[in-house]
Amino acid sequence: MNWWETGGADSPVMARMKERFAGTSTLILTHAFKGDDTIVIQPADVSLVLGFLKCDPALAFDILMDVTAVDYLNDAQIHPYLLTMGARFEVVYHLYSEEKNHRIRVKAPLKAEEPDINSVVSLWPSADWFEREAWDLYGIVFRGHPNLKRILLYEKFVGHPLRKDYPKTKRQPLIGPVN
Amino acid sequence: MTAALVETALKIAFVFGLNLSVFAPILGWVERKQSAVMQDRIGANRADILGFTIIGLFHTMSDTIKLVFKEDFIPRGADRIMHTAAPALALIPALVAFTVIPFGGKYMLWGHQVNLVVADLDVGVLFVFAISSLAAYGVVLAGWSSNNNWSFLGGLRAAAQMFSYEVAMGLTIMGLVMYYQSLSLVTIVAKQDSLLHWGIVWHWPAFILYFTCAIAENKRTPFDAPEAESELVAGYFTEYSGMKFIMFWMAEFVEVVTIAALCVVMFFGGHHLPFITDAGLIDAFGGTGSAIANLLAMAIHIVTFILKVIVLIFFQMTIRWTLPRFRYDHVMALGWKMVLPASLIWIFIVAVALLTGAMPRL
């Protein structure tokens, strides 16, 4: 048995998602490990899925809690679908519905060579800075983002430091010595 | 002639000495200590000379020494002449305004009449306002000549604020001038010889209005928008260092004293003691003819005056450390929409009261 399989019944959110996307290839995997409803989707469908999550009255995810990315350069075995898709990154969205008081995690695997995905700024303005951060630290390109530039680091910085192949202490000082 | 010259020289020395070497530095210390008391702290107390600290009084001295020997900096792109002149332009008017403020009455000393005011002008009230409005130039020039955006903003704010309150401040006093029928501060003080004739008795609304305007004119909290630390770094004196920087502060402190002294002169009977007239006091010590009696009375009057000034300074400091800061547009709104109409209404009320006899004429 894989680590994410829990064997419990689906939560209403998961049931609704499975119902909506039945027969399509959108959902790669769904699970509720440790009670966290999780869906893994095709990156091309991210606008569709997140738009549905926001607008569907039964789901009504009105707060985008978090957008981040993960680099599975050496750890793709954690999620076998990464290996089958040949993906390296995963963009992770955490949503919360204040109205219905439920949460969901949406993940979209991305390939190393073209880490780009649609921006969701038009759905939630809070995605603006989160996506800029993911671009800054992981180099994920968000298509359609109005202002995709570095946010935590400076423009002169080369590379994306949270990628696993970026050495932890590789400094690029603007002034002063390297170490 | 010589006696008159000596007398004037002594009086000037007294006034400037009092302001520059006593009030201004001590106020720096008072402000620090009072804030410490209000905030449950100890406050500056470490600076010592030969082991004596005198509750931190020497800190003012060490500040001065340090500031004198601090690098004097003029930023690139600044107008050097204006940049240097601005602090002086801010400080001098505050000092000069003090010349027409009587800090005592008239005394006969060895056949020579001493009038305890440096310049007994017939238009003393107008002179004070005219001179203190010049202080705005120092501030505006400082802001403009520094070639710094924050200074510039601070200077603009200061200009608007000082000129606005100048207008209102002049009007707040008009009722009082009508009541005493004189523009001379000496006459105004002389007419306050009994407690019932003190300005505050009939003109307490004017006092409140005047005091508000005066603090605003002096740009102290809650009206310190031009130098608001959290907004404009240090406002118009952002680019000043060393002594030039501290001159702006001294101007502020001297202005505090001037405001307090003016309030005392106009509203709190000047040097007069509450229940005894000048003549009565001199008589009590042995009559008009005695120089000793006159000297004693003079000393008591000067001390009374200074004590009253200190109380009002204390009041200003308390306000300083209690209230938060106004927003700039609220300052202007308060000046134009509240204080100015209120002082006009007050003038009207005083006029009607004087005509109908509801307010006794002096």
Next chain:
Amino acid sequence: MGMTPEEKALGDSVIFTQLDKVIGWGRKYSFFLYPFITACCGMEFMSVAGPRYDLDRFGAALPRFSPRQADLLMVVGTISHRQAPILVKVYNQMTEPKWVFAFGACTVSGGMYDNYATVQGIDTLIPVDVYVPGCPPRPEMVLDGLILLQEKVAAQKGQMSYAKGMAPVGEADDRIITGGEDSI
């Protein structure tokens, strides 16, 4: 600092050594701080300035946020590489004489953070007079550091001879830039 021509000429003449003492005394009890607060240590800095520890007792309570008016640059908190040019600029903008107080482990050595983003001690950028380690240092330590600095300042020789803009660090032009987009 080296001997300036004036110092060499005047040597240990009595007047100047006495004057040194007087100026040293003045400077010792009159630090105007520039709090360069970036991080966690700033909270302890608040406490140091607060009623219980009361920095004002040492005559150092007056924060001046204009570097022209400050004597003591208190670097409080982690300096990232992004922040470093600003720190150097503020240091250069300060008028002589000036001192630097490294408040907390991050400013002393980089502290817990040894990675791509952080400067490994501000002494790689600007000269430092007092190092106060701790993450964050307790207020007592800060006061101790301040007293040490006071002693250092009081004992300095040649107090009169600070040249204008003596030691700009990095690009010398930083010092005089004012106004516009570059002012802080």
Next chain:
Amino acid sequence: MTEQAKRNYDFHKEHHTELLTVNMGPSHPATHGTVKFMLALDGETIENIDVEVGYLHRGFEKECEAQMWNGVFPYTDRLDYLTSVLNNVGYAMTVEKLIGITTPERCQYIRVIMSELARIGAHYTTLAAGALELGALTAFIYFVEAREMVWDLIEATCGARLTHNYVRIGGLTGDLPDGFAGNVKSVFATCRKLWLDFDKLLTKNRIFLDRMRDVAAISAADAKAWGFTGPCLRAAGVPYDVRRAQPYLVYDRVDFEIPIGETGDNYDRFQVRMEELEQSMRIVEQCLTQIPDGPINVNNPEWRQPSKDLSSTNIEYMIHHFKTVMEGVHVPVGEVYQAVEGANGELGYYIVSNGSGHPVKMRVRPPCFPITSALPLLIKGRLIADLIPTFDMLNLIGGECDR
């Protein structure tokens, strides 16, 4: 001038005026050293604003990925450095959720007590800083003193004033000290007095009201869309509080209210925080009456190393201690997200483990990050003086926002 010309009259163009660009920060007294505003000013009015964060980016995630699971705690301390314990608790709960262990009841109560004390300290600081920046220095000092007393309580428990590093996976580093309940009682009595003083100085002060009320208001829908949580969201009238919505630890056993505002302006944010101080005190007081005796650590050496007494007298425990220190605990494979209510809003941890001794991903959802991103929305068209209280009440904490 014709009607048409009047309508086309552009003041800026006709009078050759231009906007004044000023650079506020990152070392500006109002920006707390970690944020930079580029302002385009038309007189005093902010026509445009660009917010730049990241000046305190110190590689939290990269640093944590190099640490062992227990070694992450000191770094979480320095996220929102005002609520170190709260960050510790959030992280510990996330790892415990991934492992699947439940901490003993006493531990849970202590975690709640310490979290709330940290929250009290954070709110004191926020409110005090807000007062300071508006020029009310005395009010600032009152709350710094109150905060100092609350920190004394925390210090008595864990030994540190600010960065507590108090919580461990599966437990705590130590129990509450003797006489803690009595100290809390006396400290809270003084704090309530100071609260009243602060309240008198500011809350009904006309100057203060004018500066705070109706400044930078945000609607409930906007606040949610911009990812507001915590006091800022509640000020907009949305009663969302993780402690109530998805209770964790023992928050479902204590009685507390969730203060909400109406207009979402600065004054509401101020009032919500003022009220939350009292509610947090109530939570602590209730916990202190309910708290049971018992262990503070899970009785499972795999996750929580046994006490020093055992490990220095017994060779098996000694070896075990050595191994857990050198290799760290091996958290099972998986990914979880756990949110706690931080002082600024929902503090979420998203961690991914590959079963080794180090995290693969150690993500923190910083509550003030999205809140700060809404600053241009709130402040455009307002006066430069409004920026100060707005920024204070949004409460950007550099360590958390920039990580």
